[in-house]
Amino acid sequence: MKLYRDAGLRRIKLKLSGNPEEDLKRVTSVADVFPGELTLDANQGYMDPKVAVKALNEIFNTVGKRVMLIEEPCPKGDLEKMRYVSEKSEIPVFADESAATFEDASKVIEASAAKGINIKLQKAGGIYWASKIAEIANENNVLLMVGTMLESSISVAAGANFVSGTPGIINSDLDADLYFSVNIVEDKTVPPFKYGSRLPSGLPGLGIKLAEWLNRIIEGDVNVAKIAI
Numbered sequence: 001m002k003l004y005r006d007a008g009l010r011r012i013k014l015k016l017s018g019n020p021e022e023d024l025k026r027v028t029s030v031a032d033v034f035p036g037e038l039t040l041d042a043n044q045g046y047m048d049p050k051v052a053v054k055a056l057n058e059i060f061n062t063v064g065k066r067v068m069l070i071e072e073p074c075p076k077g078d079l080e081k082m083r084y085v086s087e088k089s090e091i092p093v094f095a096d097e098s099a100a101t102f103e104d105a106s107k108v109i110e111a112s113a114a115k116g117i118n119i120k121l122q123k124a125g126g127i128y129w130a131s132k133i134a135e136i137a138n139e140n141n142v143l144l145m146v147g148t149m150l151e152s153s154i155s156v157a158a159g160a161n162f163v164s165g166t167p168g169i170i171n172s173d174l175d176a177d178l179y180f181s182v183n184i185v186e187d188k189t190v191p192p193f194k195y196g197s198r199l200p201s202g203l204p205g206l207g208i209k210l211a212e213w214l215n216r217i218i219e220g221d222v223n224v225a226k227i228a229i
């Protein structure tokens with residue numbers, strides 16, 4: 001966390017465990033060292049919504065408004081539990097796993113089950129459906145963030161374009177390609193970090209160019225494929 005702080009990061013995301021004591025300790029330990037904003041993600045870790053509310057409000061009372069949001073506190077698809085937590089938690093609840101598709105997102109909005117939705121292009125079915133989710137969320141004053149699955153720089157670039165051109169998005173979480181040891185696009189066309197977010201490179205289309213070695217594989221150069229694998 002000290003490294004992140006010293007590198008100038010202004011916001012980080014923490015995964016929660018679903019264990020109230022451990023989560024309070026985890027968030028407060030990080031907040032003691034890292035002065036920026038925090039977003040939380042329980043990944044459905046809290047089975048009991050009452051336990052979730054108590055845990056989240058304790059975190060909020062200790063760390064304060066620096067905690068921006070909590071993703072998916074309870075098991076996915078249980079919109080009653082999500083609404084309960086959303087109504088009683090001081091930390092805004094965002095649907096993620098429960099809002100995979102446009103249809104899912106519509107149900108979350110209709111049930112007033114969350115204050116926000118985490119749009120992922122891959123689970124939504126691409127830019128068209130992601131735009132439809134954004135549209136219905138904006139119409140209903142539901143906040144938006146944009147995340148990723150485990151993805152390369154190609155679709156992260158699509159996410160960066162989507163974030164840049166879509167209103168109502170308060171947080172973007174586009175880092176999946178940073179986990180890969182080999183990049184499949186030219187380094188200089190990897191979406192850069194700027195203003196706390198990933199931005200499109202400025203080139204036409206998604207703004208990326210495939211790496212030279214990948215182009216050679218596509219053209220049928222089997223020897224390069226062997227090296228890459």
Ligand SMILES: [Mg+2]
Pocket residue numbers: 041043071072096097118
């Ligand atoms: Mg999530």
